[in-house]
Amino acid sequence: HVQLVESGGDLVQPGESLRLSCAASGHSNSFACMGWFRQAPGKEREGVAAIDTGDGSTYYLNSVEGRFTISRDNAKNTVYLQVNSLQPEDTAMYYCAAGLGQLFLLRADAYKYWGQGTQVTVS
Numbered sequence: 342h343v344q345l346v347e348s349g350g351d352l353v354q355p356g357e358s359l360r361l362s363c364a365a366s367g368h369s370n371s372f373a374c375m376g377w378f379r380q381a382p383g384k385e386r387e388g389v390a391a392i393d394t395g396d397g398s399t400y401y402l403n404s405v406e407g408r409f410t411i412s413r414d415n416a417k418n419t420v421y422l423q424v425n426s427l428q429p430e431d432t433a434m435y436y437c438a439a440g441l442g443q444l445f446l447l448r449a450d451a452y453k454y455w456g457q458g459t460q461v462t463v464s
Contacts, residue, residue, distance in 0.1 A: 342366075345438070346363070346366075347437045349361040352462045353461075353462070356426055359423075361437075362421055363377075364418065366418070374392065374439070374440055375392055376390060376438045376440075376446055377390045377391070377411060377435060377437060378436045379461075380434050380436070387402060388446070388447030389405050389409060389447075390409050390447075391411065392411050392412070393443075400446050402447065409425070424461065430463075432461060432463050434460050435458060436457075438454065438456070439452060439454045
């Protein structure tokens with residue numbers, strides 16, 4: 342049993358920042374990758390950030406690079422997404438994911454387990 346639980350989403354004003362957290366439980370310490378995805382109403386889910394847990398490489402959607410930072414506390418089985426300078430276009434449900442993918446880590450098919458999502462609303 343693997344469970345991912347996101348937290349940290351909120352209603353904020355433009356320019357504000359949040360830190361989203363994803364706590365993993367169960368047999369959750371052997372994933373090859375963890376990522377954050379978002380889905381806005383009427384839009385496709387898109388990968389915004391991912392981390393290769395093997396070598397620590399990180400990947401970002403172009404539109405968030407420089408504003409968003411993914412990090413992981415391996416001992417706590419927790420992945421974070423620091424989201425800075427939020428803008429209305431960042432409004433979405435943000436999902437944490439974990440999987441065994443080795444390449445193309447911003448693709449949803451790299452992931453097997455998904456959290457329930459945490460809502461980020463900017464203005």
